[in-house]
Amino acid sequence: MPKTAGIVIIGDEVLSGKVEECNAHYMAKGLRAKGIIVRRISVIPDEVPIIAEEVKKFAADYDVVFTSGGLGPTHDDVTIEGIAKGFGVQVVTEHTLHTFLYNRYGSKLTPERGKMAEVPEGAHVISHEDIRFPLIKFKNIYILPGLPDFLRDKFDVIVSYYNENPIALKKVYFNEYESELAPFFNDVVSKNPDVKIGSYPVVNEDNYMVYLTLESFDFTAVDRAVNMITQSKYREKIVQIQ
Numbered sequence: 001m002p003k004t005a006g007i008v009i010i011g012d013e014v015l016s017g018k019v020e021e022c023n024a025h026y027m028a029k030g031l032r033a034k035g036i037i038v039r040r041i042s043v044i045p046d047e048v049p050i051i052a053e054e055v056k057k058f059a060a061d062y063d064v065v066f067t068s069g070g071l072g073p074t075h076d077d078v079t080i081e082g083i084a085k086g087f088g089v090q091v092v093t094e095h096t097l098h099t100f101l102y103n104r105y106g107s108k109l110t111p112e113r114g115k116m117a118e119v120p121e122g123a124h125v126i127s128h129e130d131i132r133f134p135l136i137k138f139k140n141i142y143i144l145p146g147l148p149d150f151l152r153d154k155f156d157v158i159v160s161y162y163n164e165n166p167i168a169l170k171k172v173y174f175n176e177y178e179s180e181l182a183p184f185f186n187d188v189v190s191k192n193p194d195v196k197i198g199s200y201p202v203v204n205e206d207n208y209m210v211y212l213t214l215e216s217f218d219f220t221a222v223d224r225a226v227n228m229i230t231q232s233k234y235r236e237k238i239v240q241i242q
Contacts, residue, residue: 002217003036003164006058009043010051010069010079011146023068023144023151030155035164035217036064046070051082059141066155069146071136073112083138084120094119096127096134119143128157168219170226173208173239177201181210184234192225194218208239 007027013019021043028038039062044050051070058065070079084091097117102109119125123138135154136143142158144151174181178201189197198213212229216222230238 003063003162004039004061005031005036006039006062006065007041008051008055008058008065008067009041009146010046010067010082011043012046012076014043014069015045022148023146026148026152027066027068027155030159032167034159034162035166036159036162046076046078048078048082048085051079052086055083055141056086059139063140065141066144066158067141068144068151071116071143071145073110073115077115079143080118080120083141083143087120087139089121091118092121093117094123094125094136096125097136100134126157130157165217167215167217168222170214170222171211171240171242172214172226172229173211173241174234174237175208175239176210176234176237178210181234181237184232185212188212188225188228191228192221194221195225197225 007024009021009024011019014021024041024043028041031038040058042054042058044054046069055065055067067079067083070077070082081091093114094117097119098114101113101117105113119136120138123136123143125134125136127134131153132150133145135157142154144154178185178199182199185197185199192214195214195216195218197215199210200213201210202208214222214225226241229235230241
């Protein structure tokens with residue numbers, strides 16, 4: 001069975017529309033490429049009880065969990081506190097993180113900056129040459145920052161350690177209305193139960209009106225489904241296969 005993942009985006013700024021969320025998309029795409037199936041993405045506010053409940057549930061339901069946001073020095077950065085509460089542990093200062101911050105700030109290491117060295121008790125940190133600040137892992141939870149550049153650096157390091165079965169993916173583009181092709185698409189789906197098939201209409205494209213995605217851990221099954229499409233009466237409507 002493939003590994004499963006859950007993503008928890010934490011931040012009032014996302015829920016209020018002040019910040020455009022892009023981290024979930026980046027992580028979901030990266031996990032998919034590694035053969036890890038994202039089962040749920042949740043966006044929640046900067047509230048300790050909600051963080052506690054949501055992250056604990058995700059950790060129980062999925063093999064690996066990624067959180068984003070709430071790791072800074074300010075009053076609304078409460079992700080660490082929330083996760084600690086959810087698992088009934090204390091918030092503690094982690095030595096490696098504190099040393100990193102002291103080496104960076106020296107005498108300017110204020111209590112607010114020192115907050116960034118706090119972790120749920122039992123967490124450990126991972127240092128890597130490709131990341132600017134060590135990342136935090138607690139149980140099966142990777143606790144990541146909300147700033148996209150920082151998150152991506154850490155996330156890329158994390159997924160580099162995973163080597164799950166890759167997913168075969170093909171895209172077939174059609175120059176025809178989705179409604180016209182729907183009966184045929186349904187037939188393809190019914191005859192290829194081992195392939196996950198999605199249909200996506202588009203607008204403002206000159207060359208195609210809809211495309212299908214065909215995904216499976218079974219590469220042969222995907223090829224078989226694509227062959228069914230290319231040998232059908234709708235083959236002349238195919239613009240491109242990727």
